[in-house]
Amino acid sequence: MKKDIKILVVDDFSTMRRIIKNLLRDLGFNNVIEADDGKTALPILQQGGVQFLVTDWNMPGMTGIDLVRAVRADPKLAGMPILMVTAEAKREQIIAAAQAGVNGYVIKPFTAAVLKEKIDKIFQRIGS
Amino acid sequence: MTEADLHRGLDGFESLLQEKASELVTVLEGGDLNSALTIINDLQQVKHLAFYNEVGYLTRGLHEAIKSFSDDVKVQGETNDEQDDSIQGMADASERLGYVIELTEKTSHETMDRVDKSLALVDKMDEQSGRFADLLSMVGQLEAEFEGLRGGYDRTCQLKKESEQTVKDLRAELTEILVAQSYQDITGQLIRRVITLVTQVESSLVQLMDMAAKVERISGLSVEKPASNTNQKAKKDPIEAEGPQLAGKNDPDVACDQDDVDDLLSSLGF
Structure with a gap:
């Protein structure tokens, strides 16, 4: 697994962005950038260079689920691994996220171990 | 129609109607169409006035209730100078x-x-x-x-x-x-x-x-x-973002923890 890949963390709460960023740093990923909702995230993704997307669901402007759909609909971005980290916990929502094409789903509040496990799992699948 | 009749309100309207109905029958039997129409008009007027008054009281009560509710929401010690600031x-x-x-x-x-x-x-x-x-x-x-x-x-x-x-x-x-x-x-x-x-x-x-x-x-x-x-x-929207679920809500449609999420997704083949 290459540790120098560029990761985009999207969450409207700066606290959560910082937590995820620090946990990614613990895993050896230091190239992490941030956006506070789907609207600001999408142009960053379209610029290219981002290889992994971690996004919240409930955000003003453009929600995470809409961002996932936009990414999957864009031929240049469609293959990007996406981890959804959200407090949304309804069965329909989780199913909808999976159908929209997320590669992992972590509900808040999470532990460091769970987040790390899900990230590892995503990279294992990509690697294999 | 007396001034008192005009201000009987909704409660008094029914008894007034009964009184006037018999009066109406009497004048009609007497062939006095003019008086009959006057009675009908008067009844109409009393009905409208009673209705307006009731609505008026209702809205005034509502207004007062809203004002006192807003004052309750307001934290004590704050200035309460304008009524419309409620x-x-x-x-x-x-x-x-x-x-x-x-x-x-x-x-x-x-x-x-x-x-x-x-x-x-x-x-x-x-x-x-x-x-x-x-x-x-x-x-x-x-x-x-x-x-x-x-x-x-x-x-x-x-x-x-x-x-x-x-x-x-x-x-x-x-x-x-x-x-x-x-x-x-x-x-x-x-x-x-x-x-x-x-x-x-x-x-x-x-x-x-x-x-x-x-x-x-x-x-x-x-x-x-x-x-x-x-x-x-x-x-x-059924999948509209709702934010964090409340602990102990016990809704079968809500995944309680990460294990539930993992089980659900793997049961669906994800």
């Missing part, structure tokens, strides 16, 4: 909740600043441990030469190992403190929902007051300044 109390409530989010965000970042500093100190301890290893190998060499140092190398090695484990545990604890700050996100999302609710209630109240003012103007009871209204109700 809705202001609710706006203040939203503002206060917004401030809670702001404050917890700031405090969370301060905590995380400390965690970052502590983690840097832990890194320093790791580095010191490396230097300690160099010194230790020197002790190992000397041990052979001095009787008094015998066993000192092994014991120090053991201590170094323990200390390294402590540093590792400390790092894990600091990471947990960091992750625990996610409460700010969870509570913030819940508070935002309450703010949305308060804002909706507020705009509904403004609408009601607007309506009450119009009714009061028509019924001639008293004149209130109309308030602007801005209210729109969004359609309910």
Whole structure:
């Protein structure tokens, strides 16, 4: 697994962005950038260079689920691994996220171990 | 029709109707069509007036209720100079909740600043441990030469190992403190929902007051300044973001923890 890949963390709460960023740093990923909702995230993704997307669901402007759909609909971005980290916990929502094409789903509040496990799992699948 | 008849109100209207009905039959039997029509007109007038008065009382009561509710929402000790500022109390409530989010965000970042500093100190301890290893190998060499140092190398090695484990545990604890700050996100999302609710209630109240003012103007009871209204109700989307679920809600449609999420997704083949 290459540790120098560029990761985009999207969450409207700066606290959560910082937590995820620090946990990614613990895993050896230091190239992490941030956006506070789907609207600001999408142009960053379209610029290219981002290889992994971690996004919240409930955000003003453009929600995470809409961002996932936009990414999957864009031929240049469609293959990007996406981890959804959200407090949304309804069965329909989780199913909808999976159908929209997320590669992992972590509900808040999470532990460091769970987040790390899900990230590892995503990279294992990509690697294999 | 007497002045008293005009002000009987809704309760008195029924008995008035009965009285007038028999009077109407009498005048009709007597062939006095004019008087009959006058009676009908009078009844109509009494009915309208009673209705207007009732609506007027109702709206005035509503207005008072809204005002006292808004005053309740308002935190004590605040200036209460303008009557039409009564809705202001609710706006203040939203503002206060917004401030809670702001404050917890700031405090969370301060905590995380400390965690970052502590983690840097832990890194320093790791580095010191490396230097300690160099010194230790020197002790190992000397041990052979001095009787008094015998066993000192092994014991120090053991201590170094323990200390390294402590540093590792400390790092894990600091990471947990960091992750625990996610409460700010969870509570913030819940508070935002309450703010949305308060804002909706507020705009509904403004609408009601607007309506009450119009009714009061028509019924001639008293004149209130109309308030602007801005209210729109969004359609309910089944997967619309709801924010954190409340603990203990026990809704079968809600995944309780990460294991539930994993089970659900794997059962669907994801």
